[in-house]
Amino acid sequence: MRAHLFDILSRRQLSALFQPIVHMQTGEIIAYEGLIRGPSDSPLHSPMNLFKAARANGLTVEVEHLCRKVVLERFAELKLPGKLFLNVSPESLLQRDARHGETLEVIHQIGIHPDRVIIELTENQPTYDYDLMREAVLHYRKMGFQIAIDDLGEGFSSLRLWSELRPEYVKIDMHFIQGINHDPVKLQFVRSIQEIAEKSNTRVIAEGIETQAELLVLRDVGVAYGQGYHLGRPHPMPARAAPAEVVKALSRNGVAVYPQRVTDKQATVGKVLHQVQAVSPAMNNNEVYHIFQQAPELMIIPVVDDGMPLGLITRFAMIEHFARPYERELYGKKSCTQFMDRKPLLADRATSLQELSFRMAEADAHHLFNGFIITDQGRYIGMGTGHDLMREITQMQIHAARYANPLTQLPGNVPINEHIDRLLESGTRFWVCYFDLDHFKPFNDVYGYRRGDDVIQLTGNILSSNGDPDRDFVGHIGGDDFMVLFQSENWEQRCQAILEEFGGKVLDFYSTEDRERGGYLSEDRQGKKVFYPVMSLSIGAIRIEPHQYYTHHQIATAAAESKKQAKKVHGNSLFLDRRQRGA
Known part of the structure; x- marks a missing residue:
């Protein structure tokens, strides 16, 4: 293996790949990370195997120097735009012979200015000598380089390194990025990192983005840059622009639907x-x-x-x-x-x-x-x-009910209002639909609360299945009242599908006799016999134009008024309030 490594070094049998790093607001490629591969027909093709073998044979510094040289030369040869993230291990950075400007000499030879190169510190083992590390980083900064820390949250000491070195960039490990649109804990982690970054004048790069839903959540959190297969795979001849669907998604107004926080069931x-x-x-x-x-x-x-x-x-x-x-x-x-x-x-x-x-x-x-x-x-x-x-x-139950309805597990009033505020702040057009069941209370009296709960759960499921989970927010206000905040342009078609599905499935909750006659007789509060028709769903809708409303309170009032109008219509109904300004 040692002989194989010497052969790779002497014959420069390494090749460079580049993965784009994209600006999360504009979709522009602002940089590339330089990656390395060994000979294609060799067990050292994988960078992990290559560096493991280099460490085992005491050749880490030599292999890293060649990697940097190959990446820098290829970056210049391709004339790629923006900056280059150059992987450097702390152990290599701390080697005395690596402190004499060898990297600077290479970039001067190939004509790249140091301010286009970011030294990306990648950890393979713990860093203990922080004083020496600070000294080495200062040395590189004086030469014009900027510093990035890789895999924040995954490495041995990445948080400590951030505090000690104050890098210009931090990369969040992909574990916290993948599935962030479904995981409130990952979302909270990234929000906390973003908050620290804003206070320390550091720009955050999210690694491992694989879906549009992840991309849009990260954009809304305020993360500056993104990297991952959804934005561009590592390639010897990388694209100079992000995929068109990525640019389109990032340029579109609106907000992502955040995963809902988990209620604290772990209090001890x-x-x-x-x-x-x-x-x-x-x-x-x-x-x-x-x-x-x-x-x-x-x-x-x-x-x-x-x-x-x-x-x-x-x-x-x-x-x-x-x-x-x-x-x-x-x-x-x-x-x-x-x-x-x-x-x-x-x-x-x-x-x-x-x-x-x-x-x-x-x-x-x-x-x-x-x-x-x-x-x-x-x-x-x-x-x-x-x-x-x-x-x-009791306090836990009250708190949980404000954030999630215990029956449907849909978001409650607090997250509904938070999402409305985010929509208003984004300046996007959206539609607010207030859903209410007609004749629900007498049904409860006749058929019992357990069956009433089943109808509530059915309604929540129908609303959720007919919305776009990444764009449309489904909330449960309480009782038989629901709210959907649509960003989908085909919101009206979705509402009609909801009414049709509800109209068919709600019949299963009635006796055969009541289904056949379309309702049932029951006593009202005065003791009089009254015929109640089968439950139906009323939807009061309002369209929200940018800067038309300023608070969720105003929207709640307008939506409630629209719902009142919808309930005046017999049977399943959708009422769009066209009296609003601009509607």
């Missing part, structure tokens, strides 16, 4: 932990009674032996026993375990609040009043109360 018991002084089983009942007397607010005292929880003593049980004739005289000097609940509810601090709430619901009622012992690896660390648990669970 540690959140309701209270420090409560435990007593030893050696303590007698008189002493425990005295503790309760001294602390009127204290309701529970845990009994713990050498860190291991044994049970709970409640104020109520203690006072009740001592109120009985002769009990204090009989048991006052006996172990406090006498009046102890020996089967308390135990929960490890890592237990989720939801799991504990299920256990609490299935347990005897007294545990809700007594509370529960919190442990860490089986050892006592504190107490939690039923009141605190109920409060936290």
Whole structure:
């Protein structure tokens, strides 16, 4: 293998490929990353194998120097526009013989100005000598080069490198890019990186973009540049312009549909932990009674032996026993375990609040009043109360309902309003459609809430399946009210498909008799018999032109008014409010 490497070095058996880096607002190619390949008929064709063999044989610096030279010469020969990202490992950068301007000499020979070359630091092993690293980077900057860090979020120390070196560019590892349109955690990661980049005057490059949906989410987040197969594959003769569909997509107004955040189901018991002084089983009942007397607010005292929880003593049980004739005289000097609940509810601090709430619901009622012992690896660390648990669970449910409807799992009011604000800010035309079920409440009364819930879920599914998931935002306001924010130009055709599908499928929820007569008899609130027709769907639509509205509140009011007009029409209906300015 060593001989093979020397042969590659002596005969310059390396070839260069270039992958475009695209401006996310204009679609213009602003740079290329230079990549290397070994001999095509060799096990060292892959760059990973090539550099692994070079490290194993102590030839990393020599191989890297040749790679840089081949890439630079080919870049100049092709007369490619924009900048060149040149891969350099930190270990090569720190070699003394690599610090004497060898790269500068090559680019002067071939006629490229240093400000067109970005040194892209690629990590193959941890970087520990940050002082030396800063010195080397300063050396290159003085020569006119800029610095980029590769694979942010994947490498051994990329975040530390960013902080230490303050590079002009950072590349986010493709793991966080691929599927970002479906993953709220990846979206949050990229947004956080973008926020840091803006504060540190660094430009972000998203690597590994493979779909238009990923591209548009990243554009909306504010990422400056993109790279990936969707924008252009590595090639010996790369294109000088991005694919036409990419340029068209980036130039189009509108916003991407962000993946919705996951509700926090991971809050743990540690959140309701209270420090409560435990007593030893050696303590007698008189002493425990005295503790309760001294602390009127204290309701529970845990009994713990050498860190291991044994049970709970409640104020109520203690006072009740001592109120009985002769009990204090009989048991006052006996172990406090006498009046102890020996089967308390135990929960490890890592237990989720939801799991504990299920256990609490299935347990005897007294545990809700007594509370529960919190442990860490089986050892006592504190107490939690039923009141605190109920409060936290309620808050979680309220928070979750604001972000996602618990029945349909569609985004709730907060994300709906956030998406409207993003649409307004983008200055694009869009359509707001307010969907409401007709005669839903009497159906619930007659057929029951469970079947009513099934109709709500059916409606959500129909709306979702008829929208473009990358352009049309489907939200559930609450109850039987939904909202779709369409950017699709064929929104009206989609609405008609929704009405047709709903009209056919809703019949399955009625009895054969009610289906045949088109409805059913039921009593209204005054006790009168009323005939209610089969449920239908009313859609109130408004078209939003750029700068026509300024807040989601204005749009909600206009959409609600349009829905009222739609509900005046019998059966499934779509009403477009044409009274608006510009409509």
